[in-house]
Amino acid sequence: xxxxxxxxxxxxxxxxxxxxxxxxxxxxxxxxxxxxxxxxxxxxxxxxxxxxxxxxxxxxxxxxxxxxxxxxxxxxxxxxxxxxxxxxxxxxxxxxxxxxxxxxxxxxxxxxxxxxxxxxxxxxxxxxxxxxxxxxxxxxxxxxxxxxxxxxxxxxxxxxxxxxxxxxxxxxxxxxxxxxxxxxxxxxxxxxxxxxxxxxxxxxxxxxxxxxxxxxxxxxxx
Numbered sequence: 001x002x003x004x005x006x007x008x009x010x011x012x013x014x015x016x017x018x019x020x021x022x023x024x025x026x027x028x029x030x031x032x033x034x035x036x037x038x039x040x041x042x043x044x045x046x047x048x049x050x051x052x053x054x055x056x057x058x059x060x061x062x063x064x065x066x067x068x069x070x071x072x073x074x075x076x077x078x079x080x081x082x083x084x085x086x087x088x089x090x091x092x093x094x095x096x097x098x099x100x101x102x103x104x105x106x107x108x109x110x111x112x113x114x115x116x117x118x119x120x121x122x123x124x125x126x127x128x129x130x131x132x133x134x135x136x137x138x139x140x141x142x143x144x145x146x147x148x149x150x151x152x153x154x155x156x157x158x159x160x161x162x163x164x165x166x167x168x169x170x171x172x173x174x175x176x177x178x179x180x181x182x183x184x185x186x187x188x189x190x191x192x193x194x195x196x197x198x199x200x201x202x203x204x205x206x207x208x209x210x211x212x213x214x215x216x217x218x219x220x221x222x
Contacts, residue, residue, distance in 0.1 A: 025051040025086070026188045027068070029181045034064030047092035047193030053179070056072070056081040056156070057132075067178040073110045073171050075162030082179070084155040096143040096191035097171030102182045103139065105131040105165035112161060115141050118154040126155075131165040131177075135151045138182055143191070150196075 026043035054214065055070050059080025062069040069072055088094045098114065112130045116122040120190075128142035146209035164171045179187045 022186070022192070023186075023188045024048060024096075024193060026186045026193050027053060027179065028186060029066045029068060029179065032066055032068065034067040034069035034178065035061035036068065037061060039068050043188075044192055046076040047089050047094070047195070049087040049089045050085070051087075052083075052085045054083045054085065056083060061078065062176050062178075064176065064178050067104075067180050069176055069178040071109075071176045073085045073175060073177060074171050074173050075171060076159050081156040081158045082177070085152070085187075086149075086154075086189070087152040088150060091196055093148040094153070094191060094193055094194055096146055096147055096189060098190045099127075099141045099143065099155065100185065100188050100190060101129060102136065102138045102180045102185055102187050103129060103131065104134060104178050104180055106176045107134050107166040107168075108164045109174035109177045110159040110171050111163045111165045111167060112159065113157045113177070114160045115145065116156050116158060119146065119149075122156055122158075124161055127136055128160060129157075133166045136180060136182070138185060143189075148194075 022045070023043065024045035025041040025048065027039060028042040037054075039053040041053075042049055048146070053068050056079040058072060058074075058077055059070045059081070060072040064073040068082075070082060086094065105111065110131065112128060114125045114128045116125060126143065126146075127139075129137060129139040129141075131137055136194070159171065162170050164175055181187075
């Protein structure tokens with residue numbers, strides 16, 4: 001009976017072990033030229049194998065100090081997107097709470113963008129941001145409803161409609177959209193990485209169950 005209690009307690013302990021919700025990726029833009037082909041996160045939480053920023057095939061790299069910059073936006077065209085790819089290490093599952101974005105469009109760059117994920121083939125919009133001219137925008141997109149992610153996930157920022165950030169006309173291919181640092185904030189994902197409990201061998205469960213059954217029979221006889 002004591003062994004059975006030990007097994008139950010051990011399983012509960014393993015299941016309760018997790019990291020606290022925090023910044024699990026941070027992209028530090030200071031010193032970046034803007035036209036780097038891809039960009040790995042500078043900060044990566046334990047349990048993540050990688051986190052990479054990239055442009056879709058329809059966009060061009062664009063120079064811009066202290067940023068990850070893009071041009072070539074032309075409405076909601078295939079290949080016109082910014083990609084965030086996260087790969088979760090084996091033995092962990094990812095529980096996201098939000099994507100924190102610091103962004104800036106040029107006046108003729110994309111005005112509104114939506115966030116989508118690979119979990120449903122990029123079909124359902126998770127949230128959106130709306131640029132106002134060339135002002136820097138701080139945004140938080142709630143991701144708590146996604147549930148646990150195992151293996152990996154990709155997010156894409158796609159333009160919604162075809163209106164430039166100053167609202168005057170269609171988005172121009174020469175317009176830019178950038179990810180930046182704020183005064184004390186960074187483009188980042190918030191959440192936690194939880195170790196996946198390792199199931200005990202079946203033989204251990206059978207042994208514990210047998211002990212429990214034996215104890216129960218003894219109580220009935222008494």
